[in-house]
Amino acid sequence: MRQWFAHGLRGRRSGIVLLLVLLALWEFSARLEWLPAMSWPRMSAVAATLGQLIASGELLSELGASLWRMALGYALGVLLGVIVGVLMGSFRAIYNLLEPITEILRPIPSPAYVPIAILFLGIDDEMKIFMIAFSAFFPVLLNTYSGVRAVDPVLLQTAKTFGVRGARLVRQVVLPAAAPYIFTGMRVSLAVALIVMVISEMVAASNGIGYFVLAAQRGFKVREMFAGVITLAAVGYGLNWLFLLIEQRVLAWHHGYSAQHRD
Amino acid sequence: MSAAAYIELSGVKKTWNAQGRLTTALAGIDLVIEKGAFVSIVGPSGCGKSTLLQIMAGLVPSSDGLVRLHGQPVREPPRDMIYVFQQYTRSLFPWKNVQRNVAYGLESRGGLSAADIAERTAQTIAKVKLQGFENHYPWQLSGGMQQRVAIARALACAPDVLLMDEPFSSVDALTRVGLQQLLLDLWQSLGLTVIFVTHDVDEAIYLSTRVVALSRPPAHVGLDLTIALDHPRDAILTREHVHYLDYRHRLLAQLFADEGIASGAVHS
Ligand SMILES: Nc1ncnc2c1ncn2[C@@H]1O[C@H](COP(=O)(O)OP(=O)(O)OP(=O)(O)O)[C@@H](O)[C@H]1O
Ligand SMILES: [Mg+2]
16 A cells, blocks of 8 residues: 555556446446346446435535544544553553453454443434544553554663653653554554444444435435445545555654664 | 762672572672762673662662662662663664654653653754654664664653663664763763763773772672762873873783683782
8 A cells, every 4th residue: 555655657557447347337338237237327327326325415515424433433442442451561460450440341343332322322423433543442551552562662761861751751752652552553543443333333324325325225226326436435545645645654653763773 | 877978889789580590690789879970880791780880770679788869768769760771672662753752751751841851852852963863763773873763762851860771782883982081071960879880991981080890799889989080081191191091901900810811910
């Protein structure tokens, strides 16, 4: 993915050609009715519907509702993951206390929690934000913990000899040193959070892009459904792109540092 | 505690435990260091020089015995002491450029305005001859340059006590002479107390008011020499002084005998 980024459009010419070929195949297969037209509309028709949905503002308002919940849940999950990860990495007692429970909760697929979450939090925003935060939490927690454990003790002692300890030590040394790990966790969490956002909206919601896709399918509005899925693909791609952009800036030192230490 | 005692080590022992394997590095070190002294510690590789310095810095607990500074037991790094790591590469913050690394020590002390910090940082960077590299990151510098960044970061703070672990090991001979001069100037003008670990006997005598030679591990003080040569020292003439040669002879004789190296040395 990072290579894609570095090479820009030039390096992926063949990949883009394949994409265009597949889109053309979609168009022709629909025109020639290889699949029932009821469930396989033409690409051009879907594109037109997508254009209308964007122009009417309907799609953007659904998307806005979804992204707002996702941003809130993701931020909450990442924040808590970093805090608990730093605590577990810094204090043996806290690690011993929390490690067993995280090991039990972590492998359960997040969607399995949705029914429980509905029971306690209802079907409104609270439930969805909780679910997104909950699923974003674990990858960040585990990676932060590993990152904190991997901080070079010489770096910590250097700060100590300058009289830096406690919260300042965490802020000035532990967090920057563990940042490459934390970002790895955040990247995994981003993908998971998107999935959980869609699922929670499909299970119980009255708005949001996940709800939109499911409602379109139930209402036999197949073109709308496909337009929704395409929107989700674009959102996923865009979020990942934004994430990499931020990561490249924040971790510029790390990319230079590891390039230097690779040979 | 005697009147002159500033740093006092009494019966300092250290046994390391590496995955159940016990290594006694220090067998029991007693030292009394007066304020303003420049003490070098020499000894064979692995004898416990770094261990001893880290215990003095409050970075590593001793297994037995006590270090006192101003009569106060040292249990964690004291504010007045700064330790310069032998592992200089790992001791620099890779996410900070040279300027920010050097300023880090000053910033962490507090009580200085941003303008003061910037000024002192620039001055110290100039002293270690790193002007023009302020915006470089440590991993973009050579080993010797990184070592100078680490030295500058400590010197900028002008602490009462400077503990330096082989700080000039990776710089070329000429730069080394320059840095030695810089350290001696600061030591004299600021009245610092310096404890300096080196395995270079010549460097130890040239810089110090006192040289302590540790024996092979488990280490004890093998030889404790007061260097009665006038300061300021001269990069060429001091090394030709008869007393200098005598100190050198005695220290080398001690270290070689300890290593079992045969030589023409006569014990004096
Ligand atoms: N963190 C540690 N854990 C376990 N053993 C250690 C540790 N640090 C040092 N030792 C051991 O203590 C002994 C002394 O090490 P130390 O680094 O103090 O030697 P030194 O005199 O500084 O050597 P050099 O001149 O090579 O730097 C060695 O046997 C070393 O293996
Ligand atoms: Mg050492």
